[in-house]
Structure formats: C-alpha cells, structure tokens
Amino acid sequence: MEKAEQAPAPVLIGALAPLSDPGWAEAGRHLLAGLELAVEEVNADGGVRGSPLELAVRDTAADPARAVAAVDDLAGLGVAALAGEYHSVVARAVAARADALGLPFLCSSAVLDALTEQPAEHVARLAPAQSRGWRTYADLLLAAGHRHVTVAREPSAYWTAGTRILHDHLTAHGGGVTALELPALTPADVCDALAAGRSTALLLLLGHPEPAVSVVKAVRGDRRLTGLLIGAPAGQPEFASWVRLLGGDGAGVPFLRYLPERLGPLGSRVEQALRLRLDAEPSFVAFEGYDTGLVLAHLLRSHGADPAAIAASWPRIAVEGSRGEMRFTRTAETGVWQWTHPPVQVVDRDPAAPARFRVLHTG
Structure with missing residues (x-):
C-alpha cells in the first residue's frame, strides 16, 4: 500500500x-x-x-x-x-x-x-517616520494661518515626540505650541484654557474613543470656541467609529493618513x-x-x-x-530599514457628507 x-x-x-x-x-x-x-x-x-x-x-x-x-x-x-x-x-x-x-x-x-x-x-x-508626517501636518496648519496651536495630550512617548515636532516646526515660523495635560484636566478645563488663550487650533493627542470624543463634544458645544479648528494628526477620524460617535461634530477635523491621491x-x-x-x-x-x-x-x-x-x-x-x-533604505533618524517614499496625506471628513474624505494637503 x-x-x-x-x-x-x-x-x-x-x-x-x-x-x-x-x-x-x-x-x-x-x-x-x-x-x-x-x-x-x-x-x-x-x-x-x-x-x-x-x-x-x-x-x-x-x-x-x-x-x-x-x-x-x-x-x-x-x-x-x-x-x-x-x-x-x-x-x-x-x-x-x-x-x-x-x-x-x-x-x-x-x-x-x-x-x-x-x-x-x-x-x-x-x-x-513621525517627523515626516507631522511636519507635513504642520505645513498644512501654517498654510491655513494657524501658527499658535494647543495640544491636548495624554502621557506617552509618542505624543511627547509629536508635540516636539510640531513645536520645532511652528516656532521656526514665528508660532508656538501650548500643551494641556490629560487626565489632569477635564474636557471643560480644556475649553476654559482655550477660551483664555490665543490658539486658533486644538490638536487631539489623545486616545480614541476616549478621551478624544469627549473633548471634541465639549469644544464643539462651547460657544466661546466657535471657529476653532480641531485637528487629529494621529488619524482618529479615519475609522468609522469616529463618525458613529460624533456625527457631524467629527467632520472638518484634519488628520494624517498614508494613501496616494x-x-x-x-x-x-x-x-x-x-x-x-x-x-x-x-x-x-x-x-x-x-x-x-x-x-x-x-x-x-x-x-x-x-x-x-x-x-x-x-x-x-x-x-x-x-x-x-x-523600497527600503537606512535612515539616521530611525535606525531601521525604512520604506523610502510612503505616501502622506492630510485629509478630513467633508462637513457636507461626513462619510466622504477630502484631501487637503500631500507631502
């Protein structure tokens, strides 16, 4: 057999x-x-x-x-x-x-x-690498006239690094970054700090869904902050849960994603x-x-x-x-083999149709 x-x-x-x-x-x-x-x-x-x-x-x-x-x-x-x-x-x-x-x-x-x-x-x-993407994001802020921004952030090496990249890029163009630390501050505290400051944009360096969703709801509901740009460079609005939890309040929030045009x-x-x-x-x-x-x-x-x-x-x-x-090459900043030219976009969800994305900037 x-x-x-x-x-x-x-x-x-x-x-x-x-x-x-x-x-x-x-x-x-x-x-x-x-x-x-x-x-x-x-x-x-x-x-x-x-x-x-x-x-x-x-x-x-x-x-x-x-x-x-x-x-x-x-x-x-x-x-x-x-x-x-x-x-x-x-x-x-x-x-x-x-x-x-x-x-x-x-x-x-x-x-x-x-x-x-x-x-x-x-x-x-x-x-x-984060420095490339977040500098691209900072370029969008500068082009839109946002030189002074506030970041609401949680403790993390990632959020700290992102704040440093934004700070270095914006201060080089006469701007600056103010950091608000969560969870020490509540969403209401964040709104009060924004109303008392001169920032024209709030960037969410926060986990999703919480505390990011609560902060967005608080800011959108505060009349003192009408016209303030909310941004999320780490990409929280990319996913369907963002729209499910925030609806129209989650539109018009620029974020980074890595797709070609x-x-x-x-x-x-x-x-x-x-x-x-x-x-x-x-x-x-x-x-x-x-x-x-x-x-x-x-x-x-x-x-x-x-x-x-x-x-x-x-x-x-x-x-x-x-x-x-x-293709991969060695970069001094990262110490690893890096895809040389991954696509980088800054996009948001269209306020007229939050399920639709708008490409705002490429880098």
Missing part, C-alpha cells in the same frame, strides 16, 4: 496587533484584515516555495510587556518573521526584542522615529476586497497590513526562512504594493 504524501508544513508569520482594550482594536482589526488578505492571495498563487503561508496572531492590547512575551512565544513556534503592530510604544518594544533574537520584523503602522535605540539590521518599517489597479482591487472583508470602508491601516504581507512573501520566496538572508535583503528588494513600489 502506497504511503500518502504528507502536506508541506506551513511557513509561519507572527502577526502582532491591538485587538482588545486598551489597544485601538478597530485599527488592529483593519491591520489584521490586510495581512489575512495578502496571505490568502499568496497561497492562491502557490504559497512560499510550495508551502502555505500562515499567520500566528497575537493580541498586544497596546501593552509593550505583553507584546514582548508574544515575540518570545512566536519565536518558540519557529515563525519566519514578525509583522504588524499599530501602537508606536508597543512596536518599539517588539523591534528591540526581535532584533535581539535575530528575528525579522516588518513594522506595518507605527511611526515613532526612534523605533530602536540603536541601528537594527532585522527591523524594517512601511509607515513613514489615486490608487492604481492593484490598490483598487485590494480596496474592493478589503471592503468586503471588513464590511466597511478600509482604512490606510488595512492597506499597510496588506503591503506588509506582500513584502514578507517576496522575501520568503526569495530566501526561505533564513533570518540573516532576509535581513541582508531589505535594501535590495523592490515590491509593487497597493500604494506604490516599496
């Missing part, structure tokens, strides 16, 4: 995303949907050297310690690489641990410039597939997840699961993704 042919073992990728509170679970679901779509398409096209690609998913819940434990767990399972993560402070912990283990990590969405404390050969990133044929096809998978408009985070899967599949097909070979190939690859061609 002939022995049945054994199916090839899958090639594992460890997928890290915030899928529960206090993480931004909506962003995590979009990130994972993009990764899953890419893996399905890779497998439909023959997989990786005849083996199926498979995701081993771990919920980081925006907790760096939990994420590091997940990296150790995934390394023990024999994953070929790590992918994903949305929160910058979590991605920073993942990057440090992955590089120490010699495990390739392609960060999908986190933007904090200093993703690692020292140059990391095994770490690469698709999202643009027009999607090409691949991007348009991916957009349709993601919309069906999510039963919602796909965010830029979903596209980041998809493109992460494409890059890792390319590397695994070329080099197998050899971490050293993958790490050596970051600067030599060119992969056509849903948002353009992806």
